[in-house]
Amino acid sequence: MSDAVFLRDIPPSHHATRLSFFLAGFIMAVWASLVPFVKQRLGLDEAVFGMLLLTLGLGALVTMPLSGMIVSRRGTREVLAWAVPLTSLLAVFIPWVTDAWVAVALLAVFGAVFGAVDVSMNVHSIEVEKASGRRMLSGFHALYSVGGVVGALLMSLLMNLGLAPAFAAMALLILGALSWAWVGRWTLVAGISEDAHGRGFPLPKGRVLLLGCVCFVMFLVEGSILDWGALYLTEVQGAAIENAGLGFAAFNVAMTLMRFTGDRLITRIGPRSTVLMGSVLAGAGFILAVSVPSAWVTVAAFFLVGIGASNIVPIAFAATGEQNDMPMSLAMASVTTLGYAGLLTEPALIGFVAHRTSLGTAFLMEVCLLLFVAWSSRLFRVH
Numbered sequence: 001m002s003d004a005v006f007l008r009d010i011p012p013s014h015h016a017t018r019l020s021f022f023l024a025g026f027i028m029a030v031w032a033s034l035v036p037f038v039k040q041r042l043g044l045d046e047a048v049f050g051m052l053l054l055t056l057g058l059g060a061l062v063t064m065p066l067s068g069m070i071v072s073r074r075g076t077r078e079v080l081a082w083a084v085p086l087t088s089l090l091a092v093f094i095p096w097v098t099d100a101w102v103a104v105a106l107l108a109v110f111g112a113v114f115g116a117v118d119v120s121m122n123v124h125s126i127e128v129e130k131a132s133g134r135r136m137l138s139g140f141h142a143l144y145s146v147g148g149v150v151g152a153l154l155m156s157l158l159m160n161l162g163l164a165p166a167f168a169a170m171a172l173l174i175l176g177a178l179s180w181a182w183v184g185r186w187t188l189v190a191g192i193s194e195d196a197h198g199r200g201f202p203l204p205k206g207r208v209l210l211l212g213c214v215c216f217v218m219f220l221v222e223g224s225i226l227d228w229g230a231l232y233l234t235e236v237q238g239a240a241i242e243n244a245g246l247g248f249a250a251f252n253v254a255m256t257l258m259r260f261t262g263d264r265l266i267t268r269i270g271p272r273s274t275v276l277m278g279s280v281l282a283g284a285g286f287i288l289a290v291s292v293p294s295a296w297v298t299v300a301a302f303f304l305v306g307i308g309a310s311n312i313v314p315i316a317f318a319a320t321g322e323q324n325d326m327p328m329s330l331a332m333a334s335v336t337t338l339g340y341a342g343l344l345t346e347p348a349l350i351g352f353v354a355h356r357t358s359l360g361t362a363f364l365m366e367v368c369l370l371l372f373v374a375w376s377s378r379l380f381r382v383h
Helices: 002-009 012-042 046-074 076-096 100-132 137-160 165-186 207-236 246-269 271-291 295-309 312-322 328-356 359-379
Strands: none
Touching (some): 012 046, 012 137, 012 165, 046 328, 076 100, 100 137, 100 312, 100 328, 137 165, 137 246, 207 246, 207 312, 246 312, 271 295, 295 312, 328 359
8 A cells, every 4th residue: 555655656757757768778679689680681791781780870860969959849748759659660660671771761760769769858857857856867767778678688588489570579669659658648848948949950068068078988988898898808808708798797787786876876975976986986997907817807897887887977967957058958969969979989989999009908098088077077066
């Protein structure tokens, strides 16, 4: 009885916000599980297929400023009402495509619509946090990771039970869209700004530009562990190929756990101290991974990187909602765009430095970037 009363006391907008983050991770995990199937169906080699996958990220990156403009005019409720189900629908269609150019077009649109979801749900989450009067963003971001784990596990389960990948994805994505049709109506009408009307594409300025640079670095750090962590473990630290994924797993577990506890941590020590100590700890993790010739120490080091990096992006997003240099929806679009730019730049940047020097040196370069984040902690409130 007390649990039922507790749930009734939670504002419905909180449930909608949590589900939006969960579904964003869930949809991307379902898509990730389809990647080998789509590659086989299209009959492309790794190089061409890699370029095809790039269109998803480019679609999101190019249209995020436009997404911010739409949110500033129509509000988060209207954008999320069509963007979440449309993202699911596009992901359902992609595995049935047999023509590479059609796949490129669908992936670009899929990335663009997912970018609208990303901007809208972050703007909405900031408004929900403001209305609640307490820290909530880290917990919302943790649910993105949880959605990714659940989506990947359910896809694996259904395919192991004999269901074809395309039908497994269809079942899960329809379920996700139906859940949003029910819960999504509880979103707030947030993000509308009269100041944004009549403006062109937002160019980040002042504090927004610095917050975007912080997100650029943190997205780059996360992408480097995902793309290069396994390679560093096997080729540099001599780990068995079966253990190649342990580094990213340790990083992801640390990120998720710390985001679930992050709101309490930020409330206790403040955003400024959290960013400062987090960036220093993440940098120390990279130094440990490079300086000690042990695969297991490297796994532990990536765990430290995850602990340090976990709450910096949620704090940067919260600070974006507090600034007055730009309307909030346009500022969030700019900051998110710069973050995604870091994610897309990372493979080429890390690869170039690793080719010219070594992968360890590339990781140490990230330590220098994290020192910038530590310096930028002065941007954030003490409490």
